[in-house]
């Protein structure tokens with residue numbers, strides 16, 4: 001069997017175009033242009049690339065991006081003051097603080113300072129709590145993108161599917177499990193202390209891998225016909241022998257898994273592009289709510 005390849009890149013491009021259309025409508029009706037404040041502290045090169053890609057995507061969809069670059073030694077109090085001014089700025093509908101932050105800054109304090117309705121990442125404890133209690137709030141971008149891909153493959157109704165989420169991060173694993181539970185899946189969470197992970201995988205109709213360990217999930221762990229969503233993005237160094245040279249690989253051994261799965265996301269070109277597209281979705285939805293306008297259906301989980 002050869003799995004269907006889930007074209008996250010293509011799906012994300014279509015979604016970004018639809019967001020651009022909704023944003024143009026919102027502007028025509030209310031004069032509101034959705035705006036996202038993007039805050040980057042320090043000079044981590046990977047974060048700088050992510051932030052640049054986010055800003056480019058915002059602008060090409062006709063959304064405003066307010067760019068704030070702060071030096072590595074920025075005091076936490078200064079960062080909190082900037083967030084406070086963004087919270088009070090009516091042109092800013094969403095705020096994103098790129099993570100990780102420098103060590104001297106307390107990330108939970110910073111995330112808690114963002115007004116929950118402007119929390120474009122859905123990382124505020126209020127939004128995490130809303131998701132955990134099945135109420136509407138802002139959903140983190142990567143899990144939201146994964147859910148959209150799953151529904152594109154399997155249809156809207158995921159009720160009764162056995163879903164395994166590997167990884168318990170607050171950015172991906174935990175909110176992903178909550179979303180799948182909200183979609184009436186039977187959800188198992190696995191993590192670094194899980195025993196017999198191969199057996200857990202073999203039961204899963206839906207497998208979400210978000211652990212950050214290159215090619216950890218092997219083909220013979222996977223249930224035949226399962227839908228596999230690989231959130232991993234691991235750079236294999238060029239001198240790493242048989243694993244190849246300077247490649248980007250997921251948490252799933254793609255070649256093996258593609259022989260068994262019903263559908264699978266590639267790396268790159270699977271989940272990655274959905275994260276940025278869903279950031280546009282969250283910014284648009286925040287702007288709609290703040291302008292007292294209905295949120296487009298597809299921006300809701």
Ligand code: GUN
Pocket residue numbers: 096097098099100121141142171275
């Ligand atoms: N760093 C890695 N992924 C993310 C993300 O989705 N949002 C933010 N703010 N920082 C990140």
